[in-house]
Amino acid sequence: MRGNAGISCWHRVLGKTRDENTNPRLGVVASILLHYLFQRIYALRPPINRIMIHIRRDVCGYCGACVSVCPHGSLELIDTYLTVDAQTCKNKCKICSTICPLGALELVEK
Amino acid sequence: MKEFYDVLVIGGGPGGALAAKTAAETGLSVLLVEKRPAIGVPVRCAEGIGKDALAEFIEADPKWIAASVERAVLIGPNGTKFTISNEAAGGKVGYVLDRKVFDRELVWRAVEAGAEIQVHARASAPIMIGGSVQGAIIHQHGKIYEVRAKVVIAADGVESKFPKWAGIDTTVPLWELETCVQYIVNDIDIDPKANVFYISNEACPWGYIWIFPKGPRSANIGIGIAGTKSGEGHRAKDYLDRYLAKEFPNGKVTELIVGGVPVCRPLECSVADNLIIVGDAARLSDPITGGGIYNAMYTGKLAGNVAAAAIKNGDTSKKALMVYDKTWRDSHLGKTLVRNYAVKESFIKMDDKKLNSIVHSMSDMQIEDLSVKKLVLAIFKENPWLALELPHLLKAL
Ligand SMILES: Cc1cc2nc3c(=O)[nH]c(=O)nc-3n(C[C@H](O)[C@H](O)[C@H](O)COP(=O)(O)OP(=O)(O)OC[C@H]3O[C@@H](n4cnc5c(N)ncnc54)[C@H](O)[C@@H]3O)c2cc1C
Ligand code: SF4
Ligand code: SF4
Numbered sequence: 001m002r003g004n005a006g007i008s009c010w011h012r013v014l015g016k017t018r019d020e021n022t023n024p025r026l027g028v029v030a031s032i033l034l035h036y037l038f039q040r041i042y043a044l045r046p047p048i049n050r051i052m053i054h055i056r057r058d059v060c061g062y063c064g065a066c067v068s069v070c071p072h073g074s075l076e077l078i079d080t081y082l083t084v085d086a087q088t089c090k091n092k093c094k095i096c097s098t099i100c101p102l103g104a105l106e107l108v109e110k
Numbered sequence: 111m112k113e114f115y116d117v118l119v120i121g122g123g124p125g126g127a128l129a130a131k132t133a134a135e136t137g138l139s140v141l142l143v144e145k146r147p148a149i150g151v152p153v154r155c156a157e158g159i160g161k162d163a164l165a166e167f168i169e170a171d172p173k174w175i176a177a178s179v180e181r182a183v184l185i186g187p188n189g190t191k192f193t194i195s196n197e198a199a200g201g202k203v204g205y206v207l208d209r210k211v212f213d214r215e216l217v218w219r220a221v222e223a224g225a226e227i228q229v230h231a232r233a234s235a236p237i238m239i240g241g242s243v244q245g246a247i248i249h250q251h252g253k254i255y256e257v258r259a260k261v262v263i264a265a266d267g268v269e270s271k272f273p274k275w276a277g278i279d280t281t282v283p284l285w286e287l288e289t290c291v292q293y294i295v296n297d298i299d300i301d302p303k304a305n306v307f308y309i310s311n312e313a314c315p316w317g318y319i320w321i322f323p324k325g326p327r328s329a330n331i332g333i334g335i336a337g338t339k340s341g342e343g344h345r346a347k348d349y350l351d352r353y354l355a356k357e358f359p360n361g362k363v364t365e366l367i368v369g370g371v372p373v374c375r376p377l378e379c380s381v382a383d384n385l386i387i388v389g390d391a392a393r394l395s396d397p398i399t400g401g402g403i404y405n406a407m408y409t410g411k412l413a414g415n416v417a418a419a420a421i422k423n424g425d426t427s428k429k430a431l432m433v434y435d436k437t438w439r440d441s442h443l444g445k446t447l448v449r450n451y452a453v454k455e456s457f458i459k460m461d462d463k464k465l466n467s468i469v470h471s472m473s474d475m476q477i478e479d480l481s482v483k484k485l486v487l488a489i490f491k492e493n494p495w496l497a498l499e500l501p502h503l504l505k506a507l
Pocket of ligand 1: 121156395
């Protein structure tokens with residue numbers, strides 16, 4: 001559904017070209033191509049703005065268990081303050097939130 | 111803090127303290143940095159250690175001994191008990207420490223030997239030149255220091271990041287990190303002379319529940335479960351709360367302790383140019399018991415000695431430091447780690463029916479000593495079906 005909406009959206013943007021074009025199909029093809037191109041670029045974006053690791057500070061017992069299993073080295077325990085590096089965290093991997101003995105790590109949509 | 115030392119130790123746990131003390135005793139200039147404001151707190155440990163093991167490093171002192179333990183009791187899923195008494199262990203068995211005081215004592219000894227200590231001082235990155243470690247960036251009280259050293263000893267524990275920053279992958283696989291919660295529970299009826307281990311795949315999947323006495327009516331009661339068994343609604347804390355509600359409904363919880371214990375294989379290589387990795391950072395805790403205090407002290411001391419010899423010879427390259435890696439692997443510690451890893455792999459996934467059968471057969475056993483090898487062989491004798499299931503284990507013994 002989202003895909004179709006996207007295509008018709010591009011179609012609308014390119015609508016003018018289509019009207020003026022002798023071959024009306026060209027506009028449709030161009031809009032489909034553009035749609036997929038943008039979809040690919042969109043997939044390559046850093047995912048940091050969508051899902052974030054939320055640290056429930058009132059729950060965390062600052063034990064470092066999550067730090068030791070994070071495959072990307074994104075977590076660091078600064079004394080009793082856990083930090084997450086949104087640049088390197090591959091988010092949805094969830095390993096940290098699985099391991100936490102207290103349940104202090106949540107994945108939230110931003 | 112100076113700009114240059116012979117040895118820089120990162121982390122003030124038992125591994126770092128022994129490394130700093132040993133290196134300082136040889137006359138080297140040593141700096142130990144600990145990121146926490148106080149040594150040893152918050153505690154992340156059940157505090158059990160063998161008397162013999164402790165005696166290798168320090169004379170027992172009532173200041174930091176909470177309880178002297180005479181027997182170990184293994185309880186199977188259906189409640190069958192197997193007791194190993196101190197006669198069987200040569201009249202020794204172990205202590206339950208007070209690690210808040212113990213860890214501090216070890217660091218004080220390093221200071222007395224001449225090491226400099228900086229607390230609330232965190233290593234945030236290595237100083238790297240040509241791919242090899244030359245020191246570390248240290249943050250303390252809002253200031254940033256560049257500290258160079260001939261040898262850096264990473265003793266940064268389970269949450270170790272320093273070797274990672276220097277290019278050594280220390281990540282523990284999820285299923286090989288035991289996720290743990292422990293309470294100090296007061297005002298309960300316990301056997302104050304026994305360390306109790308309860309195994310059950312239902313009550314503590316791929317791990318165990320422990321009761322280590324801290325006094326006549328108080329104990330460290332904790333649980334470790336495999337990382338892959340943890341999740342929303344069935345975390346280590348959920349399991350422990352269920353167990354306490356059932357077994358000690360009137361116990362008063364006076365402390366919460368959380369932590370992770372690596373039960374994976376040790377790092378493939380525990381040295382690099384100018385860098386030695388010790389204790390939990392090198393993933394050296396015992397895969398069966400999770401015990402790592404002794405292993406941290408052993409490798410810390412060894413690292414201090416190897417660093418001193420290498421500095422004296424003017425060669426601190428990986429090649430020169432390899433003697434550290436080789437020595438602990440060839441020692442009783444290294445061999446025990448290999449064997450206990452094989453034992454853990456074999457038993458961890460067993461269902462409660464099989465565990466019951468094993469503990470049941472053990473309950474009638476006459477064991478002359480505590481060695482895992484003898485114990486496992488005796489279990490095999492009583493449970494011949496095991497030989498079919500775990501042929502590789504017999505080879506590993
Ligand atoms: C619940 C639980 C129960 C346990 N029970 C037992 C038991 O009964 N018996 C036993 O023998 N073992 C037990 N262990 C294991 C034992 O606690 C560890 O193996 C032991 O503490 C390892 O010592 P270490 O010196 O290597 O690391 P640690 O004691 O973890 O010390 C590492 C230190 O380094 C510091 N640090 C980390 N990063 C930095 C940095 N960047 N800069 C400066 N400082 C840093 C940390 O703050 C910490 O103080 C248990 C562990 C847990 C979690
Ligand atoms: S594992 Fe949980 S309790 Fe431990 S430091 Fe991470 S978030 Fe905090
Ligand atoms: S989600 Fe994965 S990558 Fe991100 S911090 Fe947690 S363990 Fe690390």
